[in-house]
Amino acid sequence: MATAANPTRDDFAALLDEALGQGDGFEGRVVTGTVTAIENDMAIIDVGLKSEGRVPLREFAAPGAKAELSVGDKVEVFVDRVENVHGEAMLSRDRARREAAWDKLEVEFTAGNRVDGVIFSRVKGGFTVDLDGAVAFLPGSQVDIRPVRDVTPLMGMPQPFQILKMDRRRGNIVVSRRAVLEETRAEQRTGLIQSLAEGQIIDGVVKNITDYGAFVDLGGIDGLLHVTDLSYKRVNHPSEMINIGDTVKVQIIRINKDTQRISLGMKQLESDPWEGAEAKYPIGAKFSGRVTNITEYGAFVELEAGIEGLVHVSEMSWTKKNVHPGKIVSTSQEVDVVILEVDADKRRISLGLKQAQQNPWEAFAEQHPVGSTVEGEVKNATEFGLFIGLDGDVDGMVHMSDIAWGVSGEDALNLHHKGETVSAQVLDVDVEKERISLGIKQLERGGVSAATGGASGGLNKNAIVTVTVMAVTDGGLEVQAGDDGAIGFIKRSDLGRDRDEQRPERFQVGQKFDAMVSGFDRSKKPTFSIKAMQLAEEKQAVQQYGSSDSGASLGDILGAALNKAREER
The missing domain is CATH 2.40.50.140 (Nucleic acid-binding proteins)
Structure with missing residues (x-):
């Protein structure tokens, strides 16, 4: 039987197991130990194991600070191993703080609470934050509400953070300072808005x-x-x-x-300038203003500070139609305008630029009454007449029936060309319709006279008229129709059918004879022909008095025709 003084083999085995297994419950745990000594920046700590452990002093200090630790202090450390190759316990203060911090942070993260931390270094994409032992990542975009160029003033300073993500298995924590600032600012905004x-x-x-x-x-x-x-x-x-x-x-x-x-x-x-605007700007009144803006549909004119009116493109000019307002006025230009409409409720004023100037058609009517003569350049020719540019930047129209006596249609239009300067008589001015009617033929003699048929209406092509010789030249005769009619010309070749008759010297000034109106030249003067009249009379005589089997000679036929013509006259 074994005694206490003489233990058996089983007793020795039990004592050995007790001695070797005393640290089985310590490894991987945070335990409380006592600082027994401080040697060479190392703290010697007794956690109740058969051997003490060594922990660097820096693990007991915050980043960048000095450790404040004394012999006899109670500290928490993490037991990594009960005994190493040197027979010492493997202890870690950082692991202890980290484990304790993770436990606390998980609780705060679940509750959505803020946590305190210190930014202590810069890493790629952001910064590292010490959360009382646990290291977290602070992305650069989460530092502040607005981009921060220099983060140095924020480093090493305790401040609150919001945990965005945690993964204990991977040791990953992501925090945000911006979320805290936004929340704080929102609270401040709410309080300020209430005030x-x-x-x-x-x-x-x-x-x-x-x-x-x-x-x-x-x-x-x-x-x-x-x-x-x-x-x-x-x-x-x-x-x-x-x-x-x-x-x-x-x-x-x-x-x-x-x-x-x-x-x-x-x-x-400020006082609203639109108050009493209708009284200040009566319709029809004239004011000066400054062009502030130009658009495709008109120009805005400032009448005073705060009051602008619109000059619609249709009210820009009397004569310039369908042109961009920028070709009529320019920005900052001082202009005179007339008030057309005022709507103070809608803050709108309609202005007229052209109304501040005299209506050019009224001015033309005053300066050029009906019957007066004007001069202008042919601007354009249409299928119904000619447009003539007149004083005051207005146009007058000569209807094709008023271009020349006895000529109408395309023949009349071809008498003039674009760019030609012509004289015309004012026939009518319609100010409301902005129309001026002109006549060119009215300035020429021979329109309506007794010598040319009275009311039958002027000289007509192919008409037979009595003319008086006004002058004899080598090229022909200058003649006048009737006593007070149009002056025209008979070319040498038109003085007779036979060559012997085509001699101008056989005529005398003042001599009268019949001739046919053969046409009109570019100046609308009539041209006459004795030859054409003779050929026409001959043709008519043959048709009326002669035939292929009558046996009458051409002389007999012409003699009979001439005798009848004299009797009728």
Whole structure:
């Protein structure tokens, strides 16, 4: 039987197992130990095992700080191994803090709470954050609400973070400082919005300027000052009136508490120029203004600061139709306009530019009454007449029936060409329809006279008329139809059918004889022909008095025809 003084083999085995297995429950756990000594930047810690462990002092300090540790302090460490090759316990303060931190962070992450941490280094794509032992990743985009160029002031400073993602198995934690700032700012915005009211006047600082307006800081919350609310006058860009950093006085126009958007205005602090606009700008009154903008449909003219009117393209010019307004006026040009319509409710004024000038058709009618003579250039020829450019930048029309006596249609139109300067008589002026009727033939003698048939209507081609010799030349005769008719010409070759008759010297000034109207030259003067008349009479005589079997000679036929013609006259 074995005694305490003499243990058996089984007792020795039990004692050995007890001694060797005393650390089975320690490995992989966080335990509390006592600092027994500090040697060469190492802390000697007793955790109740048969051997002590060594832990670097730096593991007991925050990043960049000095460890404050003394002999006898109680500390928590992680038991990595009970004994290493040197017979010492493998302990870690970092692992202990990390495990404790992970336990705490998992609780805070589940609850959605913020956690405190310190940014301590820069890595690719962001920064590393010490969360009281656990290392987290802070992406660069999550540092602040707006991009931050220099993060140095934020490093080493304890501050709150929001955990976005955790994976303990992989040791991965992602945090955000921006989420905390946005949440804090939202709380501040909500509180500030509650203290603001529509219509309130408040000072703010211009933070940013865009094409459509400016953002104004109202002390923790931004409001939008739209470009249309800067001033009653036209503002093309906000920078014309304000600059970044300016302190401005604004009025709160609208507050949307759901979206937390605030609309601001500056012009609302000024008197509205549209009040009493109808009285200030009566219809028909003439004012001076400055062209501020030109569009395809018209031009805007500023009558005073804050009041603009539109000159529609149809009211730009009396004579320039279907042209771009930019060809009539230019930006910043001072112009005179007439008030056509005022709608103060819609803030619209219709203006007329042409009404500020005299109607050119009225001016023409005053300066050129019906019956007067005008001169102008042929601008265009149409199928019904000629358009003549006149004084005052207006056109008059000569109907083809008023171009020349006895000629109409295309023959009349061909008497003139584009660019030719002609004289004409004013026949009618219709101011309302903006029409001027002219006549060219009315300036020529021989239109309606007793010598040419009275009311039968002037000289007609192929008509037989009595002419008087006015002058004898080598090329022919200058003759006048009737006593006071049109003056024309008979070429030498038209003085007779036979060559012996084609001698101008056989005629005398003042001599009268019959001739046929053979046509009109480019100046619409008639041309006459004795030869054409003789041939026509001969042809008619043969038809009436002669035949192939009558036996009468040509002389007999012509003699009978001439005798009958003399009797009829």
